[in-house]
Amino acid sequence: MREQTIGGWLDELASGAPAPGGGxxxxxxxxxxxxxxxxxxxxxxxxxxYAEHEPTMREVLALAGExxxxxxxxxxxxxxxxxxxxxxxxxxxxxxxxxxxRTAAIQEALVxxxxxxxxxxxxxxxxxxxxRRIRPGANVNVLSDVAVAAVSARAAMQAAAVNVAVNRAxxxxxxxxxxxxxxxxxxxxxxxxxxxxxxxxx
Amino acid sequence: MREQTIGGWLDELASGAPAPGGGxxxxxxxxxxxxxxxxxxxxxxxxxxYAEHEPTMREVLALAGExxxxxxxxxxxxxxxxxxxxxxxxxxxxxxxxxxxRTAAIQEALVxxxxxxxxxxxxxxxxxxxxRRIRPGANVNVLSDVAVAAVSARAAMQAAAVNVAVNRAxxxxxxxxxxxxxxxxxxxxxxxxxxxxxxxxx
Numbered sequence: 537m538r539e540q541t542i543g544g545w546l547d548e549l550a551s552g553a554p555a556p557g558g559g560x561x562x563x564x565x566x567x568x569x570x571x572x573x574x575x576x577x578x579x580x581x582x583x584x585x586y587a588e589h590e591p592t593m594r595e596v597l598a599l600a601g602e603x604x605x606x607x608x609x610x611x612x613x614x615x616x617x618x619x620x621x622x623x624x625x626x627x628x629x630x631x632x633x634x635x636x637x638r639t640a641a642i643q644e645a646l647v648x649x650x651x652x653x654x655x656x657x658x659x660x661x662x663x664x665x666x667x668r669r670i671r672p673g674a675n676v677n678v679l680s681d682v683a684v685a686a687v688s689a690r691a692a693m694q695a696a697a698v699n700v701a702v703n704r705a706x707x708x709x710x711x712x713x714x715x716x717x718x719x720x721x722x723x724x725x726x727x728x729x730x731x732x733x734x735x736x737x738x
Numbered sequence: 739m740r741e742q743t744i745g746g747w748l749d750e751l752a753s754g755a756p757a758p759g760g761g762x763x764x765x766x767x768x769x770x771x772x773x774x775x776x777x778x779x780x781x782x783x784x785x786x787x788y789a790e791h792e793p794t795m796r797e798v799l800a801l802a803g804e805x806x807x808x809x810x811x812x813x814x815x816x817x818x819x820x821x822x823x824x825x826x827x828x829x830x831x832x833x834x835x836x837x838x839x840r841t842a843a844i845q846e847a848l849v850x851x852x853x854x855x856x857x858x859x860x861x862x863x864x865x866x867x868x869x870r871r872i873r874p875g876a877n878v879n880v881l882s883d884v885a886v887a888a889v890s891a892r893a894a895m896q897a898a899a900v901n902v903a904v905n906r907a908x909x910x911x912x913x914x915x916x917x918x919x920x921x922x923x924x925x926x927x928x929x930x931x932x933x934x935x936x937x938x939x940x
Binding site (some may be wrong): 540546551552557558561564568570571579601681685688701738 | 739740741742743744745746747748749751752753754759760763764766767769770772773774776777780781802803806810880881882883885886887889890892893896897899900901903904936939940
């Protein structure tokens with residue numbers, strides 16, 4: 537996906553192809569958030585005025601770079617997981633045995649498909665944490681980019697929650713459903729915390 | 739920018755280069771929102787079950803395609819406007835005349851730089867409106883993508899507001915400042931309306 541053109545990816549998103557879709561968009565939000573955190577670090581390091589924050593900036597710079605890469609990988613993983621769900625729904629259902637096998641395959645694919653946005657939400661939470669860490673020592677000229685990073689991380693979490701919820705809705709396993717409900721509540725709290733951080737920066 | 743690779747663009751975002759930055763990210767959020775609206779239309783048209791919504795879907799499909807293209811152009815325009823602000827700040831300021839010319843150039847560049855995120859916010863508002871229009875007749879299997887489109891449009895608006903505010907903060911013209919304050923209040927209302935729409939879809 538890194539090698540794909542922006543225009544080509546957006547056109548594919550806009551098409552009727554099963555992927556990329558909302559899950560990949562959530563991951564791309566997280567990738568942009570991580571990119572902006574890196575940018576702020578880059579524009580802060582090496583400046584005498586911010587010398588005391590240099591160790592934090594260098595550490596966050598390395599972490600944000602890893603998160604950016606991981607986010608793009610999650611966008612790809614989402615497409616794969618979604619394709620697996622679609623394939624499971626297309627399994628034959630002529631006999632009772634086929635029906636049972638198909639149902640089991642769908643449920644297994646749904647659990648995996650819900651796992652990708654959960655990881656996207658967790659990653660976006662980490663990026664938000666990096667934005668919080670650099671906020672006190674960031675070059676004041678790019679504080680607005682810390683705010684936009686938080687906006688993007690918040691969007692990644694909220695979009696991921698939408699995708700977890702839609703997979704959960706098709707699940708029959710009560711334990712898996714309860715676990716995802718708890719995760720959704722936790723993501724909801726993180727979205728609210730992100731919104732508070734954005735308001736403080738405004 | 740359409741021809742740039744996703745990896746290359748994200749790396750440039752993460753670098754210390756003056757652009758792309760938060761303004762381009764805001765526009766990319768809007769582009770992804772428009773892309774998802776198109777996707778939902780594509781997955782709804784031509785299906786007997788949704789035949790009565792076909793005219794709406796076809797109309798929105800055309801509009802969303804235009805918005806996606808316009809959003810990418812705004813991401814490019816933001817980089818240009820930001821570069822102009824940076825160039826104005828670098829003008830000579832040795833004499834009183836140079837100082838006056840520099841101040842005037844900075845103020846002019848700031849007004850132009852604030853105009854791009856205003857257009858991004860307006861565009862995101864239009865995409866949100868398209869999401870609202872397709873919501874009642876959208877293929878139920880991709881309603882979650884309508885929700886993610888709204889999340890992305892909301893993020894585009896909120897990120898655009900951050901960029902309008904930061905340009906406004908450096909402006910001295912009281913009329914321009916008052917106008918932007920009114921625009922920011924309006925965008926704030928739209929973000930709140932988007933959040934309500936997202937919650938209704940959840």
